[in-house]
Amino acid sequence: MRADLAPIALTALFGFAGLGVLAALDFVKPSLSEVLGALGLAYLVGVGAVLLPAIGLLTLGVAVRLPGLVALCAAIGLAGIGVAARRRGCLRGLIHRPSWSRRGLGLDVLVAAVFLVTFGMYAVLGFQHASVLPLDAWDAWAIWTNKAVALVEWGGLRPEFFASPAYSYMHLDYPVLMPLYEAIYFRAAGTVNTQAVHVHFWTLLIAFVWAAGFIASRVTRPALWAPILVAFALAPGVSSQLLTLYADVPVAIFLCIGILLLGLWLSDRRPAELALATLFLATAANIKNEGLVAGLAALVVLALVVVVSPPPQLTRVRALGPALAALAGFIVGVLPWRIWMESHHITGDLPVRDALDPSFLWDRSDRVWPSIEALAGQLVLQERWFYVVPLALAVVAVCLAIGVLRQVAAFYLLTGVMVFAGLIWAYWISPNDLGWHLSTSVDRVATSVVFVGLAALLHLSGALERVAPARDRAKSGAAPMGDSEAASRVESHPV
Amino acid sequence: MTLLLQTVGIIATVVALSAIVEGHVGRWSAAAATVAVVVVAASVLFWGHLWDAAKAFDDASARNRAVPPEAAAVAGGVAVGVNVSFIEWARSQIAERDSYYLMPDDARANQAIYQWLSYQMLPRLSAENPEEADWLIFYDAYPRGTYERADFGPPVHYNRGFAIARRR
Numbered sequence: 001m002r003a004d005l006a007p008i009a010l011t012a013l014f015g016f017a018g019l020g021v022l023a024a025l026d027f028v029k030p031s032l033s034e035v036l037g038a039l040g041l042a043y044l045v046g047v048g049a050v051l052l053p054a055i056g057l058l059t060l061g062v063a064v065r066l067p068g069l070v071a072l073c074a075a076i077g078l079a080g081i082g083v084a085a086r087r088r089g090c091l092r093g094l095i096h097r098p099s100w101s102r103r104g105l106g107l108d109v110l111v112a113a114v115f116l117v118t119f120g121m122y123a124v125l126g127f128q129h130a131s132v133l134p135l136d137a138w139d140a141w142a143i144w145t146n147k148a149v150a151l152v153e154w155g156g157l158r159p160e161f162f163a164s165p166a167y168s169y170m171h172l173d174y175p176v177l178m179p180l181y182e183a184i185y186f187r188a189a190g191t192v193n194t195q196a197v198h199v200h201f202w203t204l205l206i207a208f209v210w211a212a213g214f215i216a217s218r219v220t221r222p223a224l225w226a227p228i229l230v231a232f233a234l235a236p237g238v239s240s241q242l243l244t245l246y247a248d249v250p251v252a253i254f255l256c257i258g259i260l261l262l263g264l265w266l267s268d269r270r271p272a273e274l275a276l277a278t279l280f281l282a283t284a285a286n287i288k289n290e291g292l293v294a295g296l297a298a299l300v301v302l303a304l305v306v307v308v309s310p311p312p313q314l315t316r317v318r319a320l321g322p323a324l325a326a327l328a329g330f331i332v333g334v335l336p337w338r339i340w341m342e343s344h345h346i347t348g349d350l351p352v353r354d355a356l357d358p359s360f361l362w363d364r365s366d367r368v369w370p371s372i373e374a375l376a377g378q379l380v381l382q383e384r385w386f387y388v389v390p391l392a393l394a395v396v397a398v399c400l401a402i403g404v405l406r407q408v409a410a411f412y413l414l415t416g417v418m419v420f421a422g423l424i425w426a427y428w429i430s431p432n433d434l435g436w437h438l439s440t441s442v443d444r445v446a447t448s449v450v451f452v453g454l455a456a457l458l459h460l461s462g463a464l465e466r467v468a469p470a471r472d473r474a475k476s477g478a479a480p481m482g483d484s485e486a487a488s489r490v491e492s493h494p495v
Numbered sequence: 496m497t498l499l500l501q502t503v504g505i506i507a508t509v510v511a512l513s514a515i516v517e518g519h520v521g522r523w524s525a526a527a528a529t530v531a532v533v534v535v536a537a538s539v540l541f542w543g544h545l546w547d548a549a550k551a552f553d554d555a556s557a558r559n560r561a562v563p564p565e566a567a568a569v570a571g572g573v574a575v576g577v578n579v580s581f582i583e584w585a586r587s588q589i590a591e592r593d594s595y596y597l598m599p600d601d602a603r604a605n606q607a608i609y610q611w612l613s614y615q616m617l618p619r620l621s622a623e624n625p626e627e628a629d630w631l632i633f634y635d636a637y638p639r640g641t642y643e644r645a646d647f648g649p650p651v652h653y654n655r656g657f658a659i660a661r662r663r
């Protein structure tokens with residue numbers, strides 16, 4: 001009974017904490033429909049907002065057990081709601097409602113409902129499947145659940161385990177957010193049930209679809225985002241891989257939402273979007289090292305884009321301010337684990353200090369092309385990824401060609417390229433045999449690149465859908481639409 | 496190259512659709528055609544794979560429901576060919592606060608054995624060397640002559656080649 005209720009209780013706790021954060025940031029308005037729509041996002045925000053400070057506590061030597069975690073969730077949720085309650089009224093005008101909610105698009109919502117209800121039935125089957133799935137994927141038990149069981153046993157980062165060479169096989173440098181996520185489930189369930197814990201991960205995917213739909217609904221009509229999202233969630237590269245309990249899909253989930261929010265911030269500059277994006281990217285960085293590199297890449301690209309193409313009313317330096325603030329927030333989110341690693345003399349597999357040495361890189365340059373071929377080879381396996389990357393590339397190309405959200409399209413394209421390049425760089429400098437390294441990881445690490453493509457697809461498809469027919473523009477005497485106009489259309493011109 | 500071809504194929508479809516809709520490739524028709532291609536592709540992929548995906552989940556659920564929880568808990572070890580019943584027995588003999596050292600070197604070098612054993616033995620910790628261990632675990636080895644008899648008691652056997660010895 002307790003094991004059955006544990007995921008529900010944890011979902012509610014994380015959701016409450018996340019709703020507090022969303023309310024404090026004015027990201028949701030205080031209405032039942034908006035709160036219900038935001039529950040998926042609230043869950044993911046709650047996971048990040050609770051587990052990042054929990055990791056901070058762990059690195060300070062504080063044991064994180066269930067009562068402490070419940071208190072942390074409650075404190076974050078209540079504090080957020082308190083902040084929102086104090087501000088309520090003065091910022092009401094800034095609250096952004098889903099654009100489609102104003103349209104009364106009955107058929108549009110009906111089409112989306114058919115997809116979402118069908119996906120809901122599939123999700124229920126997924127829960128049943130996840131609840132009895134044995135934990136048998138190697139890295140799942142050797143790395144992630146291994147650390148989770150240790151956290152359950154000791155509540156903290158006992159160096160004899162988390163920093164011992166005897167356990168170096170489990171990648172001591174990998175951050176502990178995912179083991180903590182599992183450990184909390186085990187504690188709540190009252191037992192280390194390695195079958196039922198799969199439900200905790202399936203919840204992540206459902207929350208992701210819900211959250212991405214909620215965010216996308218601000219710029220995209222339901223009949224567009226719903227099929228894209230549910231088809232993608234069905235793709236074997238996502239659903240099957242997630243249930244191995246490897247970290248690659250969880251990283252990609254947080255990365256995707258973070259990058260989508262960065263893209264939205266580029267088009268409308270709402271501080272809440274940038275703040276949430278920073279939280280999501282820091283969460284991804286605390287799941288796996290690929291998340292750190294990808295999150296950093298996204299923020300560097302963001303800074304580059306705003307410097308190259310600042311808003312008309314701002315200087316380049318002033319335009320850079322928010323991006324630098326996000327970068328600083330990201331670094332603060334990443335630092336506790338990195339400091340703990342440093343203080344326990346833990347180093348990763350990758351010789352990062354040599355990684356910018358030209359002679360080191362030149363000596364290993366024969367590793368680059370096979371890595372590119374292998375990684376690109378994964379992105380074209382469409383029975384696994386359902387054409388997300390080529391569709392995203394095509395959408396980006398069309399946006400660039402016809403001048404719709406060019407800056408945002410460039411951001412997604414460059415971020416995807418940088419995430420791809422970051423992975424190639426890791427293979428380039430890795431001391432491992434390249435053939436073995438590629439064969440054991442390239443199918444998984446490609447996930448992040450695909451999820452960046454999904455973010456682009458969700459955002460830019462919505463922007464394209466709002467491009468008015470030429471005859472309508474001629475009728476109204478409007479000039480050809482530039483980036484800023486297209487961006488404003490996304491916000492204010494229902495189709 | 497394949498990725499490029501797939502992308503070009505989608506763009507070509509967009510261009511063709513756009514030309515059909517508006518008579519030429521205009522800004523609006525290109526945008527509308529792109530959206531149409533994305534939605535149709537996503538819809539076809541979703542409905543085309545839904546049944547198989549759902550059935551795969553349902554079949555797997557039925558299969559896995561028949562697996563007893565005790566067997567499911569060690570499925571990872573069984574999958575990599577480790578003697579999980581011996582490790583379960585060793586767990587029952589060694590106190591949770593004690594540490595152990597896996598012997599012989601062949602077993603330590605075998606990643607499947609070493610990693611699964613250290614996972615299944617938690618919270619008992621793996622020591623870096625025999626001198627620091629409270630117990631020795633002999634995995635597929637005959638203990639005689641392979642360890643300091645003065646420091647450890649006589650081996651207690653689970654079955655042939657599988658034994659543990661406690662520090663005196």
